[in-house]
Amino acid sequence: xxxxxxxxxxxxxxxxxxxxxxxxxxxxxxxxxxxxxxxxxxxxxxxxxxxxxxxxxxxxxxxxxxxxxxxxxxxxxxxxxxxxxxxxxxxxxxxxxxxxxxxxxxxxxxxxxxx
Amino acid sequence: xxxxxxxxxxxxxxxxxxxxxxxxxxxxxxxxxxxxxxxxxxxxxxxxxxxxxxxxxxxxxxxxxxxxxxxxxxxxxxxxxxxxxxxxxxxxxxxxxxxxxxxxxxxxxxxxxxxx
Numbered sequence: 001x002x003x004x005x006x007x008x009x010x011x012x013x014x015x016x017x018x019x020x021x022x023x024x025x026x027x028x029x030x031x032x033x034x035x036x037x038x039x040x041x042x043x044x045x046x047x048x049x050x051x052x053x054x055x056x057x058x059x060x061x062x063x064x065x066x067x068x069x070x071x072x073x074x075x076x077x078x079x080x081x082x083x084x085x086x087x088x089x090x091x092x093x094x095x096x097x098x099x100x101x102x103x104x105x106x107x108x109x110x111x112x113x114x115x
Numbered sequence: 116x117x118x119x120x121x122x123x124x125x126x127x128x129x130x131x132x133x134x135x136x137x138x139x140x141x142x143x144x145x146x147x148x149x150x151x152x153x154x155x156x157x158x159x160x161x162x163x164x165x166x167x168x169x170x171x172x173x174x175x176x177x178x179x180x181x182x183x184x185x186x187x188x189x190x191x192x193x194x195x196x197x198x199x200x201x202x203x204x205x206x207x208x209x210x211x212x213x214x215x216x217x218x219x220x221x222x223x224x225x226x227x228x229x230x231x
Contacts, residue, residue: 033218043204045158045222052218091157095218103148103208103220105157 004094006106013082014114020067021077021109023092030054031097034068034075039108040088048090051075053097079111087113120189121207121223129231134194134201136226140209147190148220149175149182152204161205164190197230204228 003026013019025034036048051059051068058066063083067076079086092106120139128134140147145166150158160174164184175182179197184190194201204227208220 035219037222042224043227044224045206045208047219047221050219095220097218103158103160105150105159107157108155 004092004104004106006092006109008109009107010110010112012112012114013079013086015082015084017082018078018080019082019111021079021090021092021111023075023077023106025073025075025092025094025104027073027094027096029096029098033095033097034066035093035095035103036064036066036075036077037091037093037105038086038088039091040085045091049077082113084113084115087111119207119209119221119223121205121226123226124224125227125229127229127231128197130198131196134197134228134230136192136194136205136207136228137189138192138207138209138223139189140207141221144209144211144221146210147184148208148210149190149192150206150208152206152225154203158206161192194228197228199230202228202230 005024032053034051038046038048049059049061049064058068063080065078089108089110091108093103095103122137147164149161152158162175162182163171167186179195181193204225206225207223210220
């Protein structure tokens with residue numbers, strides 16, 4: 001079974017600074033997807049960024065980028081130029097490319113942005 | 116294109132009553148997933164359905180919980196004889212057919228169930 005681990009229950013960052021959220025996962029598969037979802041106080045799950053395992057290049061979406069280390073099974077999220085609106089719970093998620101019956105989530109990291 | 120629609124957003128039930136949560140997937144999506152989120156926790160998979168079929172219900176409690184996705188109409192998550200431990204946010208997500216799948220799940224805004 002695949003497991004996703006987020007070892008940082010809480011993180012804080014100063015506005016305009018950079019923060020990195022950690023995520024590791026365990027799988028025996030070679031074909032899979034990794035995601036970071038953001039859950040603000042409204043509780044809506046919002047996709048931040050996606051990475052296909054077969055792609056070596058790290059995904060980037062504006063101020064959000066990932067450091068995908070496939071051999072180490074690590075998938076960290078870097079938020080540059082942090083904004084107050086980035087404050088939320090961030091969930092790392094794994095989904096098999098072969099048997100994508102479900103998406104496995106980590107326990108989440110609560111990010112606080114200080115003005 | 117409307118997103119995943121869930122209702123009700125908030126539902127209050129007394130112990131022993133039934134709760135019904137509804138989910139309409141995004142247009143063109145035929146796969147529906149239900150997740151439960153307890154306070155301060157991540158989302159836990161419950162069940163995966165396609166139209167008229169339950170594909171995987173390995174995450175759903177064997178008793179009191181059931182789900183369906185009929186040919187017409189929304190997917191329904193039904194909880195019978197609710198207990199206080201059922202209080203949680205229930206999220207529905209949908210995705211495209213496999214093979215056309217970018218892997219992403221599109222989530223609704225969730226239904227918060229409170230059991231008194």
